[in-house]
Amino acid sequence: MSSLLQHPGHEEESLQRVSDQLPCREVQAGTLLSLMGQPHQYSYPSIFIYGHRSSGKSHVLHVLLKELELPHAPVSCVECVSVALLFEQVLLSFFGADAASLLPRSPSLSDFVRVYRNQCSQSPAEQTRYIVMEKAELLRDADANLLPALLRLQELVEDNVTVILLSEIVWDKFRPNTGCFEPLLLHFPDYSKGELQHILSHDRHPSYSAEFYSSYINILLGVFYSVCRDLRELRHLPHAMNVAFTCFCVSSVKETDTHKLWRNMEPHLKKAMQTVYLREVSSLQWEKMQQMEEKESGALRGLSAHTHVELPYYSKFLLIAAYLASYNPARTDKRFFLKHHGKIRKTNFLKKNEKTSNHLLGPKPFPLDRLLAIFYSVVDSRVAPTASIFSQISSLVTLQLLTQVSHDDQLDAPKYKCAVSMDFICAISRTVNFEIVNYLYDFL
């Protein structure tokens, strides 16, 4: 295994440590090492690494650069809300705080290059310096000149520096239309099932034997592999299931009986798939629940089980009116809300393009006037148009039950959409004894 990671520039011992920490990623690490070359050699100006989430990109780089003690600046593009932060972090990790403070306020790219060159003339690189940019896809939203400049930063600053970009998106989506320096592309493939099992077996509880734990992981993967291949998610599972597992281990005598293990664990795993995997229940709560399961089961409900919302009386009607306005065509209001509308059958005013259900098309925007008109006709008592009715509309917007479609600044005739589901509105209308289905065009 260690033969894969042989490289002249580095000590055997640290290479060994690296390969220990990077199970199933030796090939990629080896490629990277040969790309980097020996520390004093110039490396390729920019490397672009892509692969799905949790395929080990940042981990490999982190371990490599750390264990081999190479000078590097890890930067997360999420964190860099402005380029200034990015420049500052790079300078800070290469040249210390003094250099970072040389940057002017709101620095431009050329400021950065100037400061960098200044600094590196004082302390020229003895080893290749690495800038690791995580979540590089966010660079596309930054200034247009940032990405091309980073790709050939080596030329710009005339220093032995390499920029490594990590992304979940392929390079084709990055390429600016003005053209740029092509980085070296490197792909990290997804882990296979066997590899996943190998990695997961690594963080075993110290009290079990490696073999036994590995078979446990095997069972776990058997259940979850079909729905989830994300290593980070899968790593969360074994310890969430820990209590059930320990219970079993205490009760059973033989550690080798995998069949019995399967029989005992499967119901727990199935149950966990609905709650723990979807993070409906936090791992802490799940553990607590497992401990008191003997007493009462099903006491704990997931996050999505709590959907009931208590609203003031008129807010309920406002929401109902908004729902009706969103899902009924405006032409049909006459049919629903006028007393003497005559007999209008659905077929009479069915237009050709309206054969699809409005519920499939989603909510439509409606003006405030229409909302209020429907509101006054559905609410059973006479309501004065007070300020609090209007403020309830805006508080429904803050609660995200309505969304404002028009711009905030538009005071005249604002438009809204109803953002609640059919089930939700049915529950609400039941509490005020309003048969909403009778008023919906789709259910006529």
Add this chain to the structure above:
Amino acid sequence: NLWPSIFQGCFVFKPSAKKKKTALSLDFQQINNHQQNMFCLCKALQDELNRNILDSLLDFTRKCSSTRQHSDWASQMRASEIPTAALVLGVNVPDHDMTFQSLSDLLQQSVTPHVASVQAKECGALKHLMKRVLERLMDTVVDDEDEEEAEQTSAQLNKSVHCSLSTLCAWYNAKTKVSPPGKKRCSHVGDDLQSPPLVIIFKDLEAFNPRVLQDFILICSRYIERLPLMFIFGIATSPSTIQHMLPHSVSSLLCIELFQSLSCTQHLATVIDKLILTPQFPFKLNGKVMQVLISIFLYHDFSVRNFIKGIQLALLEHFHSQPLSVLCCKKKAALLNVMHLGPQDLERIRQLQSFKRYVEKQDPQEQVNLFTDDTHLKEVCQKLIKNLRQYHKNYYPILRCLHTLTSSLPRYPLGKQIRELHLICLDKNIWENEDYQSAMKLLKMLAKDQLILEDMLSKFKQLDSKSDSSTPYFAFTLGYVEDSITSPVKNLQKKTDLFQLQKTLLEMNESRRSKKLSPFEALRNEALEFIDSLVKSHLSAPESQTLNEVCYYTSSATVRRHLNATPRTSIQAALNIPYYYLQNDRLKTEDGIVSNAAPDICIVYKLHLECGRLINLYDWLEAYSTVVSAAEGNDPELMFLSLFSSARFIRAVSELEFLGFIKSTKQKTDHVARLTWGGC
């Protein structure tokens, strides 16, 4: 404390012509006392109600910070998750502030000095959110590229820092190294907290921009190994909003635990119980005002804070508008104040409706005395005030007693909540109410269900212990009721063996044949009659009490106008009767007449009321210039042609359009469409 100062302000500008100066100062003292008492009580109540949830939250934070220091396998595996408390508070957003305030106070006192709370409206972008969090955690001004002024001031105060979490990291390390907390600031907690957590409270999760929140969580999770971060999400609707806002990849970075707070209706019930259904405060609301406040709560906002504000407003209005409110205070002070009443105030007392009714019942000699002799009147007033206090002392325990009896009846003839019963009682004498009679009938038909009886007995006992203010008389009554109800039950319980049971059954049979009533039924009827008599003697409507005007605030229209404003009505009133707002004598007119001195927009509005759906602009202008020229005594023809007047007209019309009364239309040229009909 803001409120006393507000009251002060009110009194400074108050037109004090109505009252004497002494009364005024007395009033101010009183109102302040009231105010402070009520405010303290509300705060205490709020804390009490939130105690459970706050305690569990505190436990949660403590546990989270302590598990971080453990190194067992399970907690290591969880180390990458940010502990998060989802705090579901209900839709009454105005109330949340207080809860969060006490939460962060408690956290700072007992768990960690590092608490930052952020609101959505101050965090439009990630940069701002970061800045707010850093500022509040580190108590410094954080550098921001956009704000030049901020830079200058911060440069003077302390070294400006860049807003990134690495700055926070450095700060936190320095802080924990230099002064180990648990020694200096929170020594009473003990030294179990080596590294106090950094708690970030998101007050209104729904209003946050999901993008910003996701990015922030992603960043935080990068630092979780170095910083013991913790989140508290304040959720108004339902916990599933977390899933709506955050994608799975982000929410998997959190270890979410759910906390549910009391519902706001329960909250209101407690507030009413402690603030209104008690003889402790002499200030009372009458039925209509209560109704207005409760319906604002139930129909509009669910906000307990606004409800309390409503009571405060009523209190202020009462002391402001009712000169006799000097007597609305504690017993001793009230009796003293009676002696200090001036002749003017005594005259006011004589004018009171309730007092007139009282006088009519007296014999002629006494009537004359009351109307002429001031000292005698004062003595009588003292007596009446004592009576009123006694009435209140009896009223609330009996009200609760009746509520316990009737609250479990089928279909709730007297309401499920005690506030409904209270409203009925305030309205008129309850025994004249049909629902009361049907409730009594139902009670008389109640089976000798031991469960119900024992249930009620326990409730009665609770009542007894609760209402420590109840008179000994009431305690005696309760004892009586208890005795009368328990005795048959006890007797029944004793008879365990078969022979005795047979014997007693025979006895009971006999007795039924002879008296047609079992002892239980007899006792039940007796008890109910007793309760009925109690109700009749103590639950009479407050309006029947003499001098009730002193304590009861009655103007529901004022409260409604202040709390539930109707902008459209105000605009229409202003346009119709400009005198109402401008108070200029020239504007006084009779109804239906267009005054030419009125502002242009009023004239234009009045003229447009006479038109149909479409208004011809030319005709309108003509009518307008006729009205205006009548004022200036010019020839209408000349006036009509004058450019000046048509400019004024156009301006008024566009103002009207801005207010939403008309809009332009394409149906006819030179026409506008009218949008409102009927006065509202």
